[in-house]
Amino acid sequence: MNELENVGVAELKVSNNSVVMASFGMGSCVAVAMFDPLKKVGGLAHVMLPESRGKDKGRNPAKFADTAVEFLVDELVRKGARQKGIRCKIVGGSQMFEMPGSSGQDGDSEGKPKPKHIGARNVEAVKQALGGLGIPLVGEDTGGNYGRTVRFNTSTGELEISSIYHGRTVI
């Protein structure tokens, strides 16, 4: 019954059985958990970067916020979810290190003004993609400067968050 399925960095899993999916030790990454409460289909994506910028699209959609959201919805629908019934919760997107000055590489090559840290950009990109598909965000625990582990029950949609410094919460 309560089998734990690990969803690692840049991975994505869906299931129509009652399983608990987990992503351990997330920093700037974002866990995107979607479920259809009626059909009891759920899935988890462990997103690493905000956007695919076209490249990589076919290769690993779970890695990027924009492609992961779309791909997760498609996979859930394939497993029997109704797109209109899908709900979403997101966790993560923290900034683990206080970067001295501008860190350069996090920035955009087009020379935009000082960019937000990658975690915040991941969260933003996920929300934007959700908005585009009309998927409601029903729970969120993002930001901060600490690591999180999530355990997601695909049939109830319950999401448990644990961390070293802030204990456990359920959303």
Add this chain to the structure above:
Amino acid sequence: MTGEKKGLPLTDLQIDALREAGNIGAGNAGIALSQMVKKKVDLSVPRATILPLASVPELVGGPETPVAGIYLKILGDCSGSILMLLERESAWSLAGLMVKGDLAGEDETLVKRSALRETGSILSGAYLNALGQLTNLFFKPSVPVFAMDMAGAIMDHVLVNLAASEDFVMVVETDFQVSGVKIRGHLVLFPDIGTLTIILERLGVPIE
């Protein structure tokens, strides 16, 4: 013939060369640490492996392991990063060796964190110096940053800076141990693809 994983085909000879480079870098770092704590430091044989992103945190005991991480970006002729990780208890033991006596009202945790960051910086610098001499390249370490949290969360940060277009990363990892006290840690070098190419060329085993 090739590295064990797809994505980056490296020959056994190239893997050996990277391990040797890691050995020389970590050897120098070990000497520095040994001088700082006045104790013998043992090093493991380095591992040079290509790992899928999802399994990188396994290097240090799994993504939820509480660790202290000191992270530096490599600038100069090459780019990449270097990370020193200490399991939490090891980190405090090491800090205890550095910070002794009356702190005159200073916040002990703050001082110890600062000592750890400085240690990470010195060891990474020693590592990169040796690697630079070996390859005749100039590696400039960035200002170190420090965090104490889950290993996976700290790794995220490193991977994001490396893996924008790759699903695999090259890591050269060495474990070290301070004898007589329970201090164990890891030094992990993450060269990016361009750096890997240059280093292997300088070591006489270029990527074809």
